[in-house]
Amino acid sequence: MSTSYSTALSHIILAGTGIYCLIGSKHFGQKFFPRGSFGIIILHSxxxxxxWGNPSYGQKAAKLYKLTSLLQDLIALPCIVTTIWLSYGYMWQIAYAYTLASLFPLVAYMCDHNNIDNEMTDVVIGANCISLGVLAFIHQNYFGVAASISYAFTHFVIKNDNETYFNITSQDLYNYAMCFFAFFALKTVLD
Incomplete structure (x- = not known):
């Protein structure tokens, strides 16, 4: 992996979107889950x-980048799902379970000498996408449905698999798709 200024630019745009969403989520009150979601997006970006933008020392951040990428995958969506469960008045135990269950792949990653269990991650993300989509649809929060679909598309279709689509790397497409998720997630929690 070398320097890629286009990927650095996509991270700048994603960081800007994350900052916009973080500022917008301050109107949501005491709940810190949306801020955690947007905060991890900003940190990863x-x-x-x-x-990706530093030709001299960028390689030294590769391991940290891999960890924050996993954190973004495992934290961003479940925090929004937890917020929605709490917003609609469901039991807090169920709401918190979505965020806590998403940490199992992270624990497995740490215990298994930094090997990612993709199947476990896919199950957690899939369950969160389905939960957000169904719950938002039941309560007619169509931004929630859009957030669920955009995250599912981002994770399961685009993936971050070092492929190139129309001369655009999958990492760049992934970041741009995460911008859509962040915006829809903000609208979901504010709706």
Whole structure:
């Protein structure tokens, strides 16, 4: 992996979207889950800017970038799902279970010498996408449905698999698709 200024640019745009959403989520009150979701997106994007935009020292951040990428995958969506469960008055135990269950792949990653279990991650993300989509649809929060679809498309279709689509790397497409998710997630929690 070398320097890619287009990927650094996509991280700059994603960081900007994350900052916009973080500022917009301050109107949501005491719930910190949306801020956690947008905060991890901003953190990962900042490290991505360094990783992909710095030709001299970017390689040294590759391991940290991989960890924050996993954190973004595992935290961003479940925090929004937890917020929606709490917003609609469901039991807090169920709401918190979505965020806590998403940490199992992270624990497996740490215990298994930094090997990612993609199947476990896919199950957690799939369950969260389905939960957000169904719950938002039941309560007629169509931004929630859009957030669920955009995240599912981002994770399961685009993936981050070092492929190239129409001369655009999958990492760049992934970042741009995450911009859509972040915007829809903000509208979901504010709706």
């Amino acid at each position: 900042a490290i991505g800017i360094w990783r």
